Amino acid sequence: MKRNDYLYLDHAATTPMRESALEAFKNAEEFAYANSAGGHELSRRAKNLLEESRDFIASYFGAAPSEITFTSGGTEADNWVIKAPFINSKNSQNLVTSKIEHEAVLASAEWLETQGQEVNYASCNKDGQVDINEFLDKCNKDTAIASLMYANNETGVVQQIEKIAKEVKIKNSDILFHSDVVQAVSSEKLDFHKLGIDSAAVSGHKIGGPKGIGIMFLSSKYKLPNYFHGGKQELEKRAGTVNVSGVAGLAAALKEHQDNFDNEKKRILQEREIFENELKNALEIKIVGEKINRLCHISNIQFKSVNSETLMVALDLKGLGVSRGSACASGAQKPSHVLVAMNVPDIDVNSHLRFSFGWNTKEGDGKYASEIVINTVKEIL
Amino acid sequence: MRILVAMSGGVDSSVVAGLLKSQGHDVIGVTMKLWEGPNGEMPETGCCTAADSEDARKVAAKLDIPYYVLDYTASFSENVIDNFVDMYSQGLTPNPCVECNRSVKFDHFIDQAKKLNCEKVATGHYAKIVRSNNSLELHKADYLEKDQSYVLHMLTADKLPKIDFPLGTISKPEVRQIAASLGLKTAFKKDSQDICFVGKKDYRNFVSSRIDFSSSGDIVDKDDNIIGTHEGVHEFTVGQRKGIPGGQGQPKYVTKIDVENNKVFIGSKADLTTKNFIIEDVSFVNGEEYENLSIQTRYNSHDIPCKLKKIDSSTYEIELDQATLGVAPGQFGVIYNDTKLIGGGRISSKILENVNE
Numbered sequence: 001m002k003r004n005d006y007l008y009l010d011h012a013a014t015t016p017m018r019e020s021a022l023e024a025f026k027n028a029e030e031f032a033y034a035n036s037a038g039g040h041e042l043s044r045r046a047k048n049l050l051e052e053s054r055d056f057i058a059s060y061f062g063a064a065p066s067e068i069t070f071t072s073g074g075t076e077a078d079n080w081v082i083k084a085p086f087i088n089s090k091n092s093q094n095l096v097t098s099k100i101e102h103e104a105v106l107a108s109a110e111w112l113e114t115q116g117q118e119v120n121y122a123s124c125n126k127d128g129q130v131d132i133n134e135f136l137d138k139c140n141k142d143t144a145i146a147s148l149m150y151a152n153n154e155t156g157v158v159q160q161i162e163k164i165a166k167e168v169k170i171k172n173s174d175i176l177f178h179s180d181v182v183q184a185v186s187s188e189k190l191d192f193h194k195l196g197i198d199s200a201a202v203s204g205h206k207i208g209g210p211k212g213i214g215i216m217f218l219s220s221k222y223k224l225p226n227y228f229h230g231g232k233q234e235l236e237k238r239a240g241t242v243n244v245s246g247v248a249g250l251a252a253a254l255k256e257h258q259d260n261f262d263n264e265k266k267r268i269l270q271e272r273e274i275f276e277n278e279l280k281n282a283l284e285i286k287i288v289g290e291k292i293n294r295l296c297h298i299s300n301i302q303f304k305s306v307n308s309e310t311l312m313v314a315l316d317l318k319g320l321g322v323s324r325g326s327a328c329a330s331g332a333q334k335p336s337h338v339l340v341a342m343n344v345p346d347i348d349v350n351s352h353l354r355f356s357f358g359w360n361t362k363e364g365d366g367k368y369a370s371e372i373v374i375n376t377v378k379e380i381l
Numbered sequence: 382m383r384i385l386v387a388m389s390g391g392v393d394s395s396v397v398a399g400l401l402k403s404q405g406h407d408v409i410g411v412t413m414k415l416w417e418g419p420n421g422e423m424p425e426t427g428c429c430t431a432a433d434s435e436d437a438r439k440v441a442a443k444l445d446i447p448y449y450v451l452d453y454t455a456s457f458s459e460n461v462i463d464n465f466v467d468m469y470s471q472g473l474t475p476n477p478c479v480e481c482n483r484s485v486k487f488d489h490f491i492d493q494a495k496k497l498n499c500e501k502v503a504t505g506h507y508a509k510i511v512r513s514n515n516s517l518e519l520h521k522a523d524y525l526e527k528d529q530s531y532v533l534h535m536l537t538a539d540k541l542p543k544i545d546f547p548l549g550t551i552s553k554p555e556v557r558q559i560a561a562s563l564g565l566k567t568a569f570k571k572d573s574q575d576i577c578f579v580g581k582k583d584y585r586n587f588v589s590s591r592i593d594f595s596s597s598g599d600i601v602d603k604d605d606n607i608i609g610t611h612e613g614v615h616e617f618t619v620g621q622r623k624g625i626p627g628g629q630g631q632p633k634y635v636t637k638i639d640v641e642n643n644k645v646f647i648g649s650k651a652d653l654t655t656k657n658f659i660i661e662d663v664s665f666v667n668g669e670e671y672e673n674l675s676i677q678t679r680y681n682s683h684d685i686p687c688k689l690k691k692i693d694s695s696t697y698e699i700e701l702d703q704a705t706l707g708v709a710p711g712q713f714g715v716i717y718n719d720t721k722l723i724g725g726g727r728i729s730s731k732i733l734e735n736v737n738e
Binding site for chain 2: 309310313316379
């Protein structure tokens with residue numbers, strides 16, 4: 001389909017690449033295409049680019065370069081941290097996580113359960129905040145990993161990571177505290193050590209970088225068994241030829257993100273506020289987490305008596321791209337496990353849509369989107 | 382005009398989308414996800430599989446039309462699957478495709494089309510909507526071999542202006558030719574015959590996986606003499622021959638299923654013939670008609686001349702001109718005047734025995 005005036009408000013799913021990232025990616029493929037593990041001039045060029053990028057990325061997150069391993073994306077990083085410690089583990093260790101994690105964590109945890117491992121899931125309140133006391137209660141002397149996302153990808157609601165990380169350690173200092181920060185990187189400045197996070201999953205394409213590149217941050221205090229087996233790339237931690245152009249693109253995207261952080265955040269917040277206010281004035285809606293701390297780019301809205309599947313299709317036909325729950329292979333979208341965990345009543349669970357803004361959101365987009373949404377909802381009602 | 386096309390991923394609905402697009406309409410393709418596995422995945426066998434929706438998506442991409450998979454699973458489960466299991470548990474022979482058209486496809490789909498500013502919905506059914514004087518009528522397809530008007534009998538005249546059946550005047554070979562000339566990958570795809578949610582599996586396993594029918598009971602002849610035992614009435618349908626004990630000399634058939642007393646009656650072919658029966662939940666496309674009628678008692682069966690007698694507003698008695706085999710309670714009796722579909726209803730079990738000779 002060709003549409004020139006299509007408005008994309010699905011940045012939480014993925015973002016368009018920033019120009020600097022595209023440029024860096026293309027450059028790397030042109031001039032540093034060799035295998036970074038090779039022994040010749042062109043390989044050295046690739047290796048140098050890889051390590052320069054790693055240095056910058058590490059410093060951006062307040063980490064040491066040796067604590068950064070490049071993966072194929074956030075999902076691989078989550079799988080690695082959640083599963084690897086338990087593979088062939090003979091002792092009765094457990095995993096503690098929440099019911100509202102991204103599928104990369106949840107499905108990994110469910111897989112562990114099928115392998116006989118104990119997993120405990122903390123619930124959340126009606127705003128989507130995970131119950132700290134319940135989370136901590138589930139952590140015990142046998143807990144190997146505690147995993148809690150920094151902010152939810154469907155609602156944008158931010159968890160009290162720093163506080164929880166600290167309390168988890170008080171409970172049992174051996175626990176590795178993992179956080180999927182994939183959704184948060186685009187609207188928060190994160191320093192992993194300051195936050196008390198031992199490991200984190202980051203995805204390149206959520207911040208204007210390329211798809212197929214991600215980061216597994218692991219504090220130097222910990223070691224994890226390898227998850228991929230093969231050649232001794234990535235400091236012997238992850239097999240497979242390193243995606244140097246992806247890494248270069250990710251570093252460039254992060255740099256541009258850093259340079260424009262305040263301006264972009266201000267613009268996104270402003271557009272979201274206009275959007276939400278217009279909707280509130282014209283329609284019967286509820287905004288998830290409106291009164292609490294949530295990421296600036298996500299607006300999850302419940303439209304009273306509107307089937308969000310029909311609304312999403314109607315908006316698409318009018319040139320506005322948004323999303324509902326998590327997409328499955330066929331394209332049909334299921335009611336969100338996050339909303340179910342928040343105890344949203346059955347009758348309302350299919351009335352939510354997620355609008356997510358991003359680095360290329362322009363002034364006026366919030367107003368324009370609100371007009372389309374208001375008109376469409378009125379037609380559907 | 383903007384038209385919402387139901388695309389199953391088969392050749393028929395692919396061609397519908399292609400024809401309407403080539404006529405200049407603003408076409409939107411939709412696959413209804415009716416049935417799913419425990420993790421929300423689309424089924425792998427039967428129709429409406431993940432591979433089918435992938436075919437539909439490719440056809441839509443080729444035609445450059447918007448395409449969506451929409452979730453109809455809740456409505457389908459409630460109206461079709463529960464009903465399917467329930468009917469078997471009552472000793473009836475359900476027709477899930479009719480039930481699906483009746484309570485899921487058209488109602489829900491037309492409603493959704495309206496919300497998406499579509500003036501009409503179109504499907505790949507072989508049936509014809511014909512304008513006669515000032516009203517629209519539902520007719521058999523010109524290509525009788527594939528006629529599907531039987532499964533559409535519950536449509537009423539008020540819905541017809543919102544529906545388009547573009548294949549009503551086209552033959553199946555022509556449909557395949559059109560698909561090939563449009564370069565659609567479904568051109569030579571095999572037609573699906575299975576019940577979509579049962580697939581190639583035996584429906585009995587499906588039913589018994591949903592309800593416990595394990596109570597065994599007697600198989601009896603028409604004079605109530607015990608001939609054998611059964612492992613649950615859901616394993617039988619009226620007219621069935623397979624799996625029946627005895628049968629020396631002449632073949633035996635299931636003639637009646639008595640759920641209340643957990644009995645399966647068997648008899649000879651002659652015991653299976655029916656001349657009078659009742660149809661319930663009857664609806665008419667354009668209103669009642671009593672002249673020159675014939676009836677189909679199963680999908681794609683031949684027309685049998687009949688007379689229609691009203692019992693009450695939704696219950697009618699059918700008198701066939703000639704007794705016939707295989708009138709199964711739970712199936713639908715669909716009444717025609719030549720090619721024009723008059724109406725239809727579900728064949729009743731209760732009254733069948735009283736009117737049966």
